[in-house]
Amino acid sequence: MPPRxxxxxxxxxLTLGRKHRPDYWLLILCSALLATGLILVYAISPALTTxxxxxxxxxxxxxxxxxxxxxxxxxxxxQVPLRWWKQAYKPLLVVAGLATLLALLLPVNPAYPAxxxxxxxxxxFQSVEIVKFAVMLWLAGFLSERIKQGLISDSKxxxxxxxxxxxxxxxxxxxxxxxxxxxxxxxxxxxxxAFVAGLPMRRILLIAAIIGIGLVLAVSATPYRRDRxxxxxxxxxxxxxxxxxxxxxxxxxxxxxxIGLGLGSSVQAYGYLPEAANDSIFAIxxxxxxxxxxxxxxxxxxxxxxRLKNIAERLPDDFSRLLVVGVLAWLSIQALIxxxxxxxxxxxxxxxxxxxxxxxxxxxxxxxxxxxAFQASQFAGFSAPRVSSAAxxxxxxxKDNTLRRTNHS
Amino acid sequence: MPNTNTNxxxxxxxxxxxxxxxxxxxxxxFGARLFYVQVxxxxxxxxxxLGGQLKQYEIPATRGTIKAYxxxxxxxxxxxxxxxxxxxxxxxxxxxxxxxxxxxxxxGGDAGKYAKQLKTKKTRYVVLAKKLTPEQKDKIAKLxxxxxxTQAQNYRTYPQSTLASQVLGFVNDSGTGxxxxxxxxxxxxxGKPGELKAITDxxxxxxxxxxxxxxxxxQNGKDLILTIDLAMxxxxxxxxxxxxxxxxxxxxxxxxxxxRTGAVKALANLPTYDPxxxxxxxxxxxxxxxxxxxxxxxxxxxxxxxxxxxxxxGVIGPTTTYYDPASWKVDEFKITxxxxxxxxxxxxxxxxxxxxxxxxxxxxxxQMGGGEINTKARNAWYSYMADHxxxxxxxxxxxxxxxxxxxxxxxDNGAGIDLTYANTTFGQAMTATPIQFxxxxxxxxxxxxxxxxHLIDKTVxxxxxxxxTKPKVLxxxxxxxxxxxxxxxxxxxxxxxxxxxxxxxxxxxxxxxKTGTAQISKPGGGYYDNLFNGTYAGxxxxxxAQYVIVVFVDKPxxxxxxGTAAAQPIFGKLAHMLIxxxxxxxxxx
Numbered sequence: 001m002p003p004r005x006x007x008x009x010x011x012x013x014l015t016l017g018r019k020h021r022p023d024y025w026l027l028i029l030c031s032a033l034l035a036t037g038l039i040l041v042y043a044i045s046p047a048l049t050t051x052x053x054x055x056x057x058x059x060x061x062x063x064x065x066x067x068x069x070x071x072x073x074x075x076x077x078x079q080v081p082l083r084w085w086k087q088a089y090k091p092l093l094v095v096a097g098l099a100t101l102l103a104l105l106l107p108v109n110p111a112y113p114a115x116x117x118x119x120x121x122x123x124x125f126q127s128v129e130i131v132k133f134a135v136m137l138w139l140a141g142f143l144s145e146r147i148k149q150g151l152i153s154d155s156k157x158x159x160x161x162x163x164x165x166x167x168x169x170x171x172x173x174x175x176x177x178x179x180x181x182x183x184x185x186x187x188x189x190x191x192x193x194a195f196v197a198g199l200p201m202r203r204i205l206l207i208a209a210i211i212g213i214g215l216v217l218a219v220s221a222t223p224y225r226r227d228r229x230x231x232x233x234x235x236x237x238x239x240x241x242x243x244x245x246x247x248x249x250x251x252x253x254x255x256x257x258x259i260g261l262g263l264g265s266s267v268q269a270y271g272y273l274p275e276a277a278n279d280s281i282f283a284i285x286x287x288x289x290x291x292x293x294x295x296x297x298x299x300x301x302x303x304x305x306x307r308l309k310n311i312a313e314r315l316p317d318d319f320s321r322l323l324v325v326g327v328l329a330w331l332s333i334q335a336l337i338x339x340x341x342x343x344x345x346x347x348x349x350x351x352x353x354x355x356x357x358x359x360x361x362x363x364x365x366x367x368x369x370x371x372x373a374f375q376a377s378q379f380a381g382f383s384a385p386r387v388s389s390a391a392x393x394x395x396x397x398x399k400d401n402t403l404r405r406t407n408h409s
Numbered sequence: 410m411p412n413t414n415t416n417x418x419x420x421x422x423x424x425x426x427x428x429x430x431x432x433x434x435x436x437x438x439f440g441a442r443l444f445y446v447q448v449x450x451x452x453x454x455x456x457x458x459l460g461g462q463l464k465q466y467e468i469p470a471t472r473g474t475i476k477a478y479x480x481x482x483x484x485x486x487x488x489x490x491x492x493x494x495x496x497x498x499x500x501x502x503x504x505x506x507x508x509x510x511x512x513x514x515x516x517g518g519d520a521g522k523y524a525k526q527l528k529t530k531k532t533r534y535v536v537l538a539k540k541l542t543p544e545q546k547d548k549i550a551k552l553x554x555x556x557x558x559t560q561a562q563n564y565r566t567y568p569q570s571t572l573a574s575q576v577l578g579f580v581n582d583s584g585t586g587x588x589x590x591x592x593x594x595x596x597x598x599x600g601k602p603g604e605l606k607a608i609t610d611x612x613x614x615x616x617x618x619x620x621x622x623x624x625x626x627x628q629n630g631k632d633l634i635l636t637i638d639l640a641m642x643x644x645x646x647x648x649x650x651x652x653x654x655x656x657x658x659x660x661x662x663x664x665x666x667x668x669r670t671g672a673v674k675a676l677a678n679l680p681t682y683d684p685x686x687x688x689x690x691x692x693x694x695x696x697x698x699x700x701x702x703x704x705x706x707x708x709x710x711x712x713x714x715x716x717x718x719x720x721x722x723g724v725i726g727p728t729t730t731y732y733d734p735a736s737w738k739v740d741e742f743k744i745t746x747x748x749x750x751x752x753x754x755x756x757x758x759x760x761x762x763x764x765x766x767x768x769x770x771x772x773x774x775x776q777m778g779g780g781e782i783n784t785k786a787r788n789a790w791y792s793y794m795a796d797h798x799x800x801x802x803x804x805x806x807x808x809x810x811x812x813x814x815x816x817x818x819x820x821d822n823g824a825g826i827d828l829t830y831a832n833t834t835f836g837q838a839m840t841a842t843p844i845q846f847x848x849x850x851x852x853x854x855x856x857x858x859x860x861x862x863h864l865i866d867k868t869v870x871x872x873x874x875x876x877x878t879k880p881k882v883l884x885x886x887x888x889x890x891x892x893x894x895x896x897x898x899x900x901x902x903x904x905x906x907x908x909x910x911x912x913x914x915x916x917x918x919x920x921x922x923k924t925g926t927a928q929i930s931k932p933g934g935g936y937y938d939n940l941f942n943g944t945y946a947g948x949x950x951x952x953x954a955q956y957v958i959v960v961f962v963d964k965p966x967x968x969x970x971x972g973t974a975a976a977q978p979i980f981g982k983l984a985h986m987l988i989x990x991x992x993x994x995x996x997x998x
């Protein structure tokens with residue numbers, strides 16, 4: 001019985017091959033982003049502390065604690081072996097479920113009425129961040145198993161569990177917690193992972209259609225989402241009411257001009273732009289550093305995403321590849337949804353900008369995800385397989401498989 | 410299927426690249442959008458930003474203070490005090506009842522009322538309390554309730570309490586001077602507010618220096634030093650209050666002027682009010698300075714001026730005598746004497762004043778016309794009334810709502826102009842204020858120069874530069890020096906012949922005066938039978954007249970002739986006060 005059980009569970013051994021130097025660029029880039037966020041929070045701290053009647057160092061202290069915790073999280077996820085993480089999805093899903101349950105049951109802060117926060121004494125976190133992390137681990141393991149079993153195209157074995165997971169997320173997070181932003185990030189992340197795993201395009205389009213219908217229902221059912229959509233379609237007409245934050249964000253971005261007002265000179269942070277340190281921080285950044293600074297920040301993000309993409313391409317193992325794809329999809333989509341809202345291309349969603357936004361839960365779980373990718377980078381090959389032949393389903397050619405060290409210098 | 414894994418990998422890599430390509434496409438769109446918003450539409454958003462962020466403020470200029478003399482010392486009469494208004498923005502008040510309960514121990518008042526105000530949804534600005542002290546303001550700030558704020562506001566304070574309140578006037582809630590000096594010199598006292606255009610936070614607090622900030626410093630208002638002597642003013646107010654009570658009058662005005670400069674040394678009216686509580690006043694009439702703003706028919710105190718005019722024209726002499734028939738028929742009406750003994754007989758000029766002969770004053774007017782009241786007489790007397798003595802014209806004293814009074818035109822209007830003019834010789838059918846009369850009498854006793862009555866002795870600007878008020882001559886040669894010299898003993902004679910208790914030491918001091926008992930015209934025409942205003946005008950001095958005193962008592966009801974019974978005693982007390990307190994330099998003997 002015991003050996004049979006072991007077979008029934010997932011294969012814990014990964015075919016990762018020899019370990020080599022990890023991709024330190026990941027660390028450098030995300031440290032730069034974290035530092036940028038910390039400097040921003042420090043720079044607008046006077047405005048925040050005045051408005052919220054807390055002592056001067058309150059925000060910086062809290063953010064430093066969050067960064068300390070995220071270093072711990074990074075060390076754990078980068079050191080605990082990936083094969084262990086492949087097994088960890090079960091307890092993590094249980095923890096995520098419990099945390100979500102707690103968030104739903106515990107009394108809420110009247111300033112933020114949605115049931116999103118778990119408050120235990122002075123310690124509080126957003127349950128959805130654990131959910132994202134756990135779902136990513138589960139899906140990477142699940143999809144890699146199905147690939148191995150050759151069941152990736154099987155409706156019952158593969159599609160059905162994913163649809164069930166989407167349904168639960170849709171009901172609990174989009175429905176009860178009203179967190180459409182995080183739902184969007186998760187759905188996009190799952191879709192990306194499924195797409196890369198080789199789910200047939202027809203299935204993916206089917207899922208997309210279901211999600212589209214769900215989204216229309218979700219928006220039309222709740223008045224505040226209808227308002228948000230209205231605002232999104234015509235922000236300047238609603239500047240004094242529902243569009244206030246959107247308008248103030250655009251004003252902050254636009255008044256930054258080419259070179260910006262300078263680090264110490266943001267005005268919009270002084271009470272004009274709501275959530276200046278959290279959801280709206282990109283607008284404050286753009287006001288301070290202008291077009292040049294905004295492009296530079298986006299470039300750093302893109303460089304970071306490029307490293308993740310390169311790692312994912314070179315990983316020999318399905319689980320670790322899908323995991324890194326998950327990390328990439330999560331962080332990039334969350335960043336784009338956040339920035340898109342600030343520049344008036346997407347509706348406001350109430351999600352943070354990874355690494356930059358003030359807020360402990362976001363920083364800690366983002367760091368944990370980066371830790372996984374950092375560990376995986378040690379097993380990435382020196383170059384990606386040639387795609388041209390693969391696309392036509394042909395044989396793999398080894399002609400151009402020359403040693404390239406550009407990505408692992 | 411040995412190739413499955415490889416195919417899977419290559420397919421995965423392809424799909425990663427497709428996906429990543431889409432990501433880069435979105436990023437490129439974002440980049441283009443950033444360029445559009447931050448570079449192309451920069452002006453639009455910069456304008457929008459400044460529209461919300463740049464606020465224009467007035468930097469209030471500090472209102473000038475008002476001081477006055479106490480002997481040679483200068484004491485403050487009106488100062489500024491910064492107090493605070495407690496307001497709230499109900500949108501930010503989370504728990505109105507708790508906030509209300511916390512406010513009560515600091516500023517007092519009713520928690521229920523505050524809670525109701527804090528719960529309102531109609532407005533985002535409710536005033537909870539006014540005139541908080543700096544200590545109360547600090548305690549409110551320590552509560553750290555968002556939505557609760559204090560705003561500084563300047564208030565006038567009155568170290569001398571109600572003293573000279575009607576001379577001062579007050580400053581209303583919007584910072585404008587009303588009545589008295591505050592109104593008349595509002596512009597000088599207000600100064601010029603500065604201007605601040607600044608980038609502010611959302612609640613309007615200016616942020617640190619920005620090139621968009623503009624600051625123009627305010628020019629503070631000028632400080633004023635009054636000609637008023639506070640001790641003299643204080644005594645006058647006490648005397649006036651007691652006398653109004655004694656004579657059961659409905660009000661009174663009195664003023665003391667230095668006839669050599671026109672400077673008002675004391676001026677008071679009753680009823681009065683407390684300028685620190687001006688908002689509690691029910692009848693706005695008490696705000697007015699009646700001595701400047703309320704002209705009445707002045708009665709027989711006009712006779713010294715009629716006499717001076719006749720003397721000045723040379724139509725009578727100081728020792729002229731004439732036969733008085735005790736009544737004159739003018740325009741079918743009889744002019745008789747209503748006051749003291751007025752039987753027929755030979756009378757002197759001194760008798761006209763001492764016995765207050767209406768017939769005598771009318772006779773003086775007849776002399777101006779060569780023996781009868783005619784156009785010449787009327788023109789001559791009008792010229793003295795309106796031009797020499799400046800009745801019917803504002804004196805220009807630094808007071809709000811000055812009233813010029815009324816002098817009838819001399820041209821024949823076919824409605825008994827001669828009778829009207831006969832009446833003006835004893836102070837009826839014309840009106841004047843105490844300040845006008847004091848100015849005119851000053852000219853008669855000071856050698857003939859009409860000085861503009863004034864209340865401001867010095868003006869001190871923001872840089873500490875002091876500008877003294879120079880006495881301003883409004884009419885040189887109102888009467889000749891000879892006439893002036895002749896009038897002094899004539900008026901001294903009246904005081905000598907009247908009963909003052911105690912009497913004046915005429916060897917050491919020169920005291921002259923004249924009573925008036927003025928009929929009060931009914932609104933519909935004619936005069937009341939039993940209501941009179943008592944008036945008195947006189948001077949105190951040594952070798953020269955040093956103070957002119959004018960007293961009007963409004964409808965005294967203590968019996969007797971109003972001038973003698975009500976106004977004369979006040980003059981007596983004021984004159985004795987000036988002598989006893991050594992304000993008067995006695996004659997060199």
